[in-house]
Amino acid sequence: MLKYNILLKITGSIAAYKSAYLISRLMQDGHNIKVVATDSALQFIGEATLEGLTANPVYTDSFEQGKMMSHINLVKWADLTIVVPATANTINKLAAGVGDSLLTSLFLAHDFCKPYVIAPAMNTAMFNHPSTQSSLTKLVSWGVNVLPTGEGYLACGDYGRGKLLEPERIIEFIYNALKKNNNDKKILITAGGTKENIDGIRSITNISTGKTAAAIAQHFINKNYSVTYLHTPDAALPSGKYEDDQFQDFISLNDRIKELLTSDDFDLVIHNAAVSDYSLLEVETGAKIYAVPIKNKIDSSGDELILRLKKNFKIVERIKTYSRNKKLILVSFKFTNDAASEIQREKVEMLLKNSYSDFVVQNDFSDRIAGSKQTTFNLYDSKSKIDSFASSEELAAQLEQIIFIKDYLEAGK
């Protein structure tokens, strides 16, 4: 087994004693453990136990002499961080971005390329409290791996949810998170608006900028997935390591998608490109008719210039048929124009049905703000609306969570 650096954070729950067993098991497997504890945690478990088990000092204080940069150095050191047990108080602080202790400051400096796991432990009422539930949802949307809680008798005498998961199951989760090599998951993301040539210098295009696709791609690139970014020459680009591929118009987009999907096993396609519904058939001006492709500049002396366009097929409806991997997951986008919610819903349902998309993201022209940034994304699957997101980043994190972390396909959808 590979040896990992595990940062184990303990907070003030009565279940804190179970972290001693967890540390002992992980140490026996040969990993390096460093413990960060809140002041409350040390009311429940002694520093001597933790230092004895890990052979490392326990970190508690942000301003301890000689350890002032712990909030950065420990993040760099750790391959995985786990908060176990995680109190309601700490969960709510993490979700609110509070950094009032070493433990919480470390989360603000967390590198989301590495797993961050939370194992909640609390009384049922604290667990069900709206603040705890909304904090957990928020943390999940940021890519935090929140472990389920057990159900059973709690220290307070109640029976219900909120019990810390059994240490053996926590260990399974830790190893799964460490094993997950996102590199083996291939994602194709299409971006930008097609540009249909009229002649050698003129073209018809749309308002797509590729900013949403670039932000989504950035999330998956940061998490080390194998991303192919198929984009128009003027689309926004992500940074980091990815396969760069380009298209210009409807035909070249269709050709590239087909080539990529038939020659390699992609796991996920996020089809965000804005595709022209029509392409040029011929141009009529004066008494002349020009057939496509028109290489030169069309003479502009005539009073009228008639463009005849032909309807294109829907590339999105062919994506699954092109794919060599028959388990491909397809996320498609429906851009509506000031549509009433029931019309938006109808359009989403039509797209889900015709394209066999697993998920559809609907966004509306009215939610486009200055800088051509889209602000509201509604995510649907074939059964219902899953949620709304205020940014492409939140949408990407949720897609990753549903598709890869919860293993959408393995879970039988």
Ligand SMILES: Cc1cc2nc3c(=O)[nH]c(=O)nc-3n(C[C@H](O)[C@H](O)[C@H](O)COP(=O)(O)O)c2cc1C
């Ligand atoms: C005996 C006792 C047991 C507690 N158990 C829990 C618990 O299991 N989960 C929890 O969320 N809070 C629990 N609390 C409350 C927390 O200790 C309290 O909210 C504390 O401020 C948490 O601080 P921390 O999150 O910085 O560790 C308990 C308090 C006491 C006195």
